[in-house]
Amino acid sequence: MDEADLKIPERSPTLRAYLFMDTPIVILGAGPAGMAAAMTLSDAGKNAIVIEKDTQVGGLAKTLLFQEGDDLFRTDIGPHRFFSKNPFLYQFVENILHEQWVEVPRQTRQYIDGKFYAYPIIPLQALKNIGPLRACGMGFSYLKGAAEFGLFKKPIRTFEDYIIRHFGKKLGSFNMLNYTEKIWGIPCAAIHPDWAKQRIKGLNVRSALKNAFKKNNKKQPKSLVDSFFYPQYGTGLIYETIQKKIETRGSTVYTKSTPAQIRHKNGTITEVIIETDRGGSMTVSPAHLVNSIPIQQFISLLHPAAPEEIQHAANQLKWRSQVYLFITFNKPSIMRDNWIYFPDTHIPFGRISEMKNFSADMSPQDKTSLFIEFFVTKGNTLWNMENNALFSLTMDHLEKIGICSRTDVRAYYTFKKSHVYPVYDLTYKTHLETVTSYLDSLTNLYTIGRPGRFKYTNQDHSLEMGIAAAKSILENKKYDLEHAGSEDDYFESGTLAGMQAHTHQ
Ligand SMILES: Cc1cc2nc3c(=O)[nH]c(=O)nc-3n(C[C@H](O)[C@H](O)[C@H](O)COP(=O)(O)OP(=O)(O)OC[C@H]3O[C@@H](n4cnc5c(N)ncnc54)[C@H](O)[C@@H]3O)c2cc1C
Structure with missing residues (x-):
C-alpha cells in the first residue's frame, strides 16, 4: 500500500498508526455487538478501528x-x-459500569379493550376484567388447541400455530396474535414459528399461571421476569463507557463513517474502503473484519460481487x-x-x-x-x-x-x-442460511449482531456474539457465531465457557 495514495485524516494519528500496522482489526457498526467485540479485544491488548455511520455509538441501544x-x-x-440467562454477561457489563x-x-401493564391488565397477569384481576363467560371460552379454546397440536400432533408451521398450541386461539387473539401482527405488519399465519422460540419460549398458559401464583420463581421465562438491570443514564451508557475505555487504550471509533467497498480474494477479505467525515476515503487491509451492519448492505459492498444466488437470497430478507x-x-x-x-x-x-x-x-x-x-x-x-x-x-x-x-x-x-x-416470514430461514453460510466461509470475516446476522437479538445476545467474534480472533479459531446469543444454547450452558462446545476450527 502506497502512503501517497491515501488521504489520511489530519486529526487521526491513531488511524495513521493503524493503517501501517501489519494486522489492523476493523469492526463495522458500533452497536452492542460491535462494541462488545472492541471491548473484548481491547481487554486482551488488541486495538481496533470501529466504523459507525451514526453520530454516536450504541446502535439501537x-x-x-x-x-x-x-x-x-x-x-x-x-x-x-x-x-x-448468562451470568458472564452481567459480569461483563458490571466491569464496564461498576455502580452505575x-x-x-x-x-408493566397491557391496555386491552378499554381495560388495564397487569403484566405478568394477576389471575383474579384478569378474570374480573374478562368476565367468567369469556374466560370459559378461552379455556375451551386452549384445550382445543392443545388437543389439535399436542394429542393429534398437527405440525406447528407458523407463529399462529405456535400460539394456538400453547394458548388457544381465543386467548391468543386477545393480546398476542394482534400485537404480533402490529409489530410485523403481516398475518401471524405468515410468520415463522422461530419468532416464538426466540421471544416467548417457555411461556404458555401453564407457566404463566404458575408464575402468577408462585412469586420468586427463578425458572420463569424471560418475558415474565419481574426485575431487570438498567444503567443510571440510559442503556447507551454501556456503549459510551466502552468507547471511552477503548479509545484511551488506542482503539479508534470513527462516527459518521461508512464502508464504501469490501474487497476479497480467495475467500479472504483483503481491503475495506471507508468513507469518513474526517477527510474523504481511506483504505485499510484488515487482518480481521467484524461486521455488524445490515447483512444486505454488507453483501452489496463486496467486490468482486457475491455470486448471484447469494445476492438474490440477501434481497429476500x-x-x-x-x-x-x-x-x-x-x-x-x-x-x-x-x-x-x-x-x-x-x-x-x-x-x-x-x-x-x-x-x-x-x-x-x-x-x-x-x-x-x-x-x-x-x-x-x-x-x-x-x-x-x-x-x-x-x-x-x-x-x-x-x-x-x-x-x-x-x-x-x-x-x-x-x-x-x-422479518421472520415463512421463507426467511432458507434465504438467511444461504447468505450466512457464504459469509461464514470467508476466513477472516466474523458476521455478528442483529443487523449482521438478521437475528432478533436483545442486547445480551448481541454482546455475546461480539465477545465470541473477539474470542475467535484472539484464539485463532472460529466460534460458532450462529449459535452465540441463541437462547436455545446458553439457556442451558449459562456462561461463555459453555460456548466451547460449539466451536469449530
Ligand atoms: C424499540 C426497541 C426496544 C428494545 N428493547 C430492548 C430491551 O429492553 N432489552 C434488550 O436487551 N434489547 C432491547 N432491544 C434490542 C437491542 O436494541 C438490540 O438487540 C441491540 O441494539 C442489537 O445490537 P447490534 O449491535 O446487534 O445491532 P445495532 O444496535 O443495530 O447496531 C448496529 C450498528 O451498525 C451501524 N450501521 C448500520 N449500517 C452501517 C453502515 N453502513 N456503516 C457503518 N455503521 C453502520 C448502526 O448505526 C448501528 O450503530 C430493543 C430494540 C428496540 C428497537
Whole structure:
C-alpha cells in the first residue's frame, strides 16, 4: 500500500498508526455487538478501528439527549431493560459500569379493550376484567388447541400455530396474535414459528399461571421476569463507557463513517474502503473484519460481487421499521409503569414508556417524558406522517385513555429507524442460511449482531456474539457465531465457557 495514495485524516494519528500496522482489526457498526467485540479485544491488548455511520455509538441501544433550556431529558430508543440467562454477561457489563447500574423492579401493564391488565397477569384481576363467560371460552379454546397440536400432533408451521398450541386461539387473539401482527405488519399465519422460540419460549398458559401464583420463581421465562438491570443514564451508557475505555487504550471509533467497498480474494477479505467525515476515503487491509451492519448492505459492498444466488437470497430478507415520538411534560410523573403495551390494532402505537421509571436521572426532578413506539413499514402512512399530525393522533388516544393531557406537554420530537426488526416470514430461514453460510466461509470475516446476522437479538445476545467474534480472533479459531446469543444454547450452558462446545476450527 502506497502512503501517497491515501488521504489520511489530519486529526487521526491513531488511524495513521493503524493503517501501517501489519494486522489492523476493523469492526463495522458500533452497536452492542460491535462494541462488545472492541471491548473484548481491547481487554486482551488488541486495538481496533470501529466504523459507525451514526453520530454516536450504541446502535439501537443508544441513549439520546434532549436539552430544553436548563433541563436535560434522556431517552433510549424504546427502553432497554438488561436481562440475560448468562451470568458472564452481567459480569461483563458490571466491569464496564461498576455502580452505575441498578436493579429496577418491573411494573408493566397491557391496555386491552378499554381495560388495564397487569403484566405478568394477576389471575383474579384478569378474570374480573374478562368476565367468567369469556374466560370459559378461552379455556375451551386452549384445550382445543392443545388437543389439535399436542394429542393429534398437527405440525406447528407458523407463529399462529405456535400460539394456538400453547394458548388457544381465543386467548391468543386477545393480546398476542394482534400485537404480533402490529409489530410485523403481516398475518401471524405468515410468520415463522422461530419468532416464538426466540421471544416467548417457555411461556404458555401453564407457566404463566404458575408464575402468577408462585412469586420468586427463578425458572420463569424471560418475558415474565419481574426485575431487570438498567444503567443510571440510559442503556447507551454501556456503549459510551466502552468507547471511552477503548479509545484511551488506542482503539479508534470513527462516527459518521461508512464502508464504501469490501474487497476479497480467495475467500479472504483483503481491503475495506471507508468513507469518513474526517477527510474523504481511506483504505485499510484488515487482518480481521467484524461486521455488524445490515447483512444486505454488507453483501452489496463486496467486490468482486457475491455470486448471484447469494445476492438474490440477501434481497429476500425484509426489515420492519419504527417511528418514534418522544414527549416531554411539565409534571413530575405520568404513570407508575415502566411501560404499557397496546395490542389493540385500532390504537396506532404499540408501547409507551416513562423513562424516569427506569432511572430518576432520565428526566429533571419536576418533569418527565413519554417514549412512544410505532411499528411501520418504511414508506407507509405512519412513516410519512407529519410530526404534528403524529403528535395529535397520539395525544387523541392518550387523552381518551386518561394517561396524560396536552396541557402538560412541553415539547415533542419524532424520529424514525429502518432495519429494526428482521422479518421472520415463512421463507426467511432458507434465504438467511444461504447468505450466512457464504459469509461464514470467508476466513477472516466474523458476521455478528442483529443487523449482521438478521437475528432478533436483545442486547445480551448481541454482546455475546461480539465477545465470541473477539474470542475467535484472539484464539485463532472460529466460534460458532450462529449459535452465540441463541437462547436455545446458553439457556442451558449459562456462561461463555459453555460456548466451547460449539466451536469449530
Ligand atoms: C424499540 C426497541 C426496544 C428494545 N428493547 C430492548 C430491551 O429492553 N432489552 C434488550 O436487551 N434489547 C432491547 N432491544 C434490542 C437491542 O436494541 C438490540 O438487540 C441491540 O441494539 C442489537 O445490537 P447490534 O449491535 O446487534 O445491532 P445495532 O444496535 O443495530 O447496531 C448496529 C450498528 O451498525 C451501524 N450501521 C448500520 N449500517 C452501517 C453502515 N453502513 N456503516 C457503518 N455503521 C453502520 C448502526 O448505526 C448501528 O450503530 C430493543 C430494540 C428496540 C428497537
